[in-house]
Amino acid sequence: MNFSCDNIEHPEIRGKLARISRVGSMARSPVCLPNIHPKAGLESPPQFVAATRDTIVPQLTAPAMNCGMSVFRTTLKKEDFSPEFLKDFAARLRSGVLPRESRFKGFLAWLGTYEKPSTKYDLSREELREFFLEGAPAAARKYGIAPAELEHMEYGGNIISESEKKDIDLSDLVPRSSWTNGRHEMGYNFGGNHFLELHTVEKIDNQEMASAWNISEGDILMFYHGGGGHATYHLGRYFGRRKKNTPAEKLALFFLKLMFHFGTPEGIKNFGARWHAYFSSTSFPETPINSPEGKRLWHSIKIGLNYGYAFRLALLARIDDALPKGQAHFVWDAAHNSIMKEMIDGQELIVHRQDAMRVFTGKPVMIAGDVGTLSCLAVGKDATASMWSATPSAAKEIGKYIKDGRSQKITPPQYTLVSKRKEKELLEKAHYTSEGLYAVVEELTKSDIIEPVAWLRPLGGIKGH
Numbered sequence: 001m002n003f004s005c006d007n008i009e010h011p012e013i014r015g016k017l018a019r020i021s022r023v024g025s026m027a028r029s030p031v032c033l034p035n036i037h038p039k040a041g042l043e044s045p046p047q048f049v050a051a052t053r054d055t056i057v058p059q060l061t062a063p064a065m066n067c068g069m070s071v072f073r074t075t076l077k078k079e080d081f082s083p084e085f086l087k088d089f090a091a092r093l094r095s096g097v098l099p100r101e102s103r104f105k106g107f108l109a110w111l112g113t114y115e116k117p118s119t120k121y122d123l124s125r126e127e128l129r130e131f132f133l134e135g136a137p138a139a140a141r142k143y144g145i146a147p148a149e150l151e152h153m154e155y156g157g158n159i160i161s162e163s164e165k166k167d168i169d170l171s172d173l174v175p176r177s178s179w180t181n182g183r184h185e186m187g188y189n190f191g192g193n194h195f196l197e198l199h200t201v202e203k204i205d206n207q208e209m210a211s212a213w214n215i216s217e218g219d220i221l222m223f224y225h226g227g228g229g230h231a232t233y234h235l236g237r238y239f240g241r242r243k244k245n246t247p248a249e250k251l252a253l254f255f256l257k258l259m260f261h262f263g264t265p266e267g268i269k270n271f272g273a274r275w276h277a278y279f280s281s282t283s284f285p286e287t288p289i290n291s292p293e294g295k296r297l298w299h300s301i302k303i304g305l306n307y308g309y310a311f312r313l314a315l316l317a318r319i320d321d322a323l324p325k326g327q328a329h330f331v332w333d334a335a336h337n338s339i340m341k342e343m344i345d346g347q348e349l350i351v352h353r354q355d356a357m358r359v360f361t362g363k364p365v366m367i368a369g370d371v372g373t374l375s376c377l378a379v380g381k382d383a384t385a386s387m388w389s390a391t392p393s394a395a396k397e398i399g400k401y402i403k404d405g406r407s408q409k410i411t412p413p414q415y416t417l418v419s420k421r422k423e424k425e426l427l428e429k430a431h432y433t434s435e436g437l438y439a440v441v442e443e444l445t446k447s448d449i450i451e452p453v454a455w456l457r458p459l460g461g462i463k464g465h
Contacts, residue, residue, distance in 0.1 A: 002385040002447050005032040005048075012038040013045045019283045020044065025055040027349050031387045033356055034443040037396040041244035043283065046355035049389045051344060055286040056297050058277075060352035061337050063236030063244055064228035065301060066308025067194075068335040069357065069366045069392050071377060072319060073213070075326035076220040078200040078459070083417055083426055085324070086198070086460040090419035092322035093196075093462065096120045097188050100465065111252060112177030112234075116184050121314055123183040128231070131182075132174070133165050134158055135306030136313045139186075143317035152330035154358060157309035159340075160302050173300045174231070175238045175260050182231030182307065187314030191465040194226030196315075197416075199375060199456035206453040209379050213331055213364065215454060222319065222328065223368055223375060223456070225393070228337070229311040232304040239300045241279055254279075289350060301339050308335060331377070332364035336392045344387060357392045359383035365450050367441060368393045371416050371461055373407075374434040376441050378450035385447045391440055398436030407432045414457075421464035429461075 005017050013036065020030065031049040039046050043059035050060045096119050101109070108114035123131065123142070130138035136150055136157025150156045160168070174182075190196055201219045204210045215221070228236075237245065238257055245253065261267050261274045273293035277285050287294045312333055319328045334357050342351045342358075359365055359380040367390070369375040383389065401407040414431040444450045 003031045003033055005030050008032055008036065010038055016043065016045055020050065020060070023050075023052065023057055023060075023284050023286060025052040025057070025286050027051045027053040027347065028344070031356075031389060033386060033389060033391045034440040035391045035394050035397045042354070043243060044354045047391050048354045049356050049387045050352045051349040051387060052286070052352070053347075053349060054289055056289050056294060056301070056339060056350060057284050057286050057352060058236070058240040058297070058301075058339070059242070059284045061339055061354045063233070063240060063242045065232045065236055065304035065337055065339070066311075066335040067226060067228040067337045068308060068312060068333065069368070070224040070227070070312050070315065070333040071331040071364060071366050072222040072224070072316065072328040073215060073331050074220050074222065074323065074328045076323075078218045078220060081198065081200070081220060081459045086417055086419055086426060088324060089322055090462050092324070093188075093318055094421060096318065097185065109181055110177065110249070111256070112175065112180040115180060119184070121186045121188075121318060123186060125179065125183070128179065128183050129170060131307050131310040132170060132231075132303040133160055133168065133306065135160070136309040139310035139313035143314060145313060145317060149313070149316065149330050153309060153313075153333040154335070154360065154363075157306075157313065157333070159305055164302075168299050168303065170303070172264075172266070172296065173235075173303060175234055175256070177234040177256075178231040181234065182229065184230065186229065186311055187316075187318045189226040189229065189465070190463050195224070195371075195461055195463055197223045197371070197461040198459045199223060200459055201454050202374065202457040203455045204453065205455070206379065206451060209453045213453075215331070215377075220459070221331065221377075221456060223366065224312065224315060225368060227308050227312040227315070228304075229307060231307045235300055235304045239278060239297055241281070305335060305338060309333070332366065334358060334366075342388070345384075351387065353389060355392065356389040359386070359388050359390045359449060364453075365390050367391060367437070367444075368395065369434060369437045369458075370395050370398045370432070371418065371429045371458060372431045373398055373437055373458075375456045375458070376437060376452055377454045377456060378441070378444075378452045381448050381451055383449040386444075386449050390444055390449055394437045394440035397440050398432075398434070401436035401439070402432055407435045416458040416461055418461045418463055
């Protein structure tokens with residue numbers, strides 16, 4: 001099959017794939033997408049897709065549910081961009097963010113025992129409840145965003161039906177740390193490998209699709225990677241035994257999870273299922289989705305996905321408020337860490353995506369390059385070859401091409417300007433030729449998964465918590 005995992009050579013990835021192969025409910029061979037790469041602290045490799053039959057296996061994706069990608073179009077043109085514009089925009093974007101806290105206060109906040117001061121974009125407890133149950137539509141009400149933006153989000157930014165809401169008990173799903181932290185810093189997360197970048201549309205390959213998406217050469221678009229937010233960070237760690245924590249966090253989590261999962265008669269009644277799913281040393285514990293604990297786990301995943309959609313709609317509000325002129329609108333928004341029920345070859349399967357985006361025919365697909373290379377905006381086609389999935393980033397492949405000399409610095413030099421919260425002056429990141437990006441896009445194109453629509457050149461970026 002296309003995108004088979006059989007030919008992967010990297011020893012760390014092969015070791016993870018060998019452990020995954022022992023999952024008994026695997027419904028079909030997993031998919032290894034272009035740009036698959038090792039990453040410490042994750043049970044499954046990034047750019048990986050697996051489907052199970054009637055079970056949930058959280059370790060087949062990342063702990064932070066609905067980290068995702070957004071592309072925003074703006075009313076700005078390339079000539080509107082300058083170092084002064086980026087500095088002003090970054091300052092406005094950060095104006096609604098609290099100063100960094102001490103490590104001690106940060107750890108207390110991580111535990112959910114310290115309440116941060118409120119800012120403009122923060123939520124009340126009731127608003128947070130609505131974000132869990134309604135997703136992006138609740139965020140649109142909160143921030144005064146037109147409902148039409150929801151048409152440019154997968155699933156309309158909400159995967160919980162009205163009838164499902166009645167069966168969801170948030171008091172049994174949301175740990176204290178999520179109730180406390182999940183109300184703060186909505187839409188703001190540019191730490192780690194997360195970013196907000198400003199690009200200009202350099203070249204259009206499919207004019208019909210570009211026109212349908214209101215995109216022209218010279219326009220400024222924004223790429224965002226991130227968006228799980230505080231609530232999903234904690235939900236993913238409470239509902240699973242995950243590697244991606246420090247020793248101190250793992251110790252604290254053990255006792256916090258004990259109280260959370262076994263502090264009620266229902267928890268004691270389901271002790272065996274909860275211990276197996278969230279505490280045992282089993283590499284990839286499988287929980288039947290129709291069991292009592294499976295339904296609870298499924299609800300925790302769904303509210304996490306909804307929160308992620310709402311989180312990135314909050315970023316749209318921040319961007320609109322920060323732009324000195326003009327407006328921003330979604331081109332497309334989608335999760336790249338997700339667990340969804342989907343029909344695959346006529347069967348309802350549970351599809352687990354780790355750093356992989358769901359492809360919808362006729363809808364946008366974002367493939368981010370590196371801070372100094374092109375990125376690609378494509379349209380989804382018939383993605384049966386990849387289990388309806390695509391690579392959201394080509395950065396690791398680009399890094400290989402730069403390291404071995406297959407990509408070179410562009411001459412005359414071009415630079416992306418980067419604003420970091422800790423740095424007073426903008427940083428310059430040199431541009432390289434984009435062979436690594438082209439290689440990834442070509443793999444997806446020749447299998448008829450996507451068709452390139454536009455190529456984007458980075459102008460500026462925003463990084464830092």
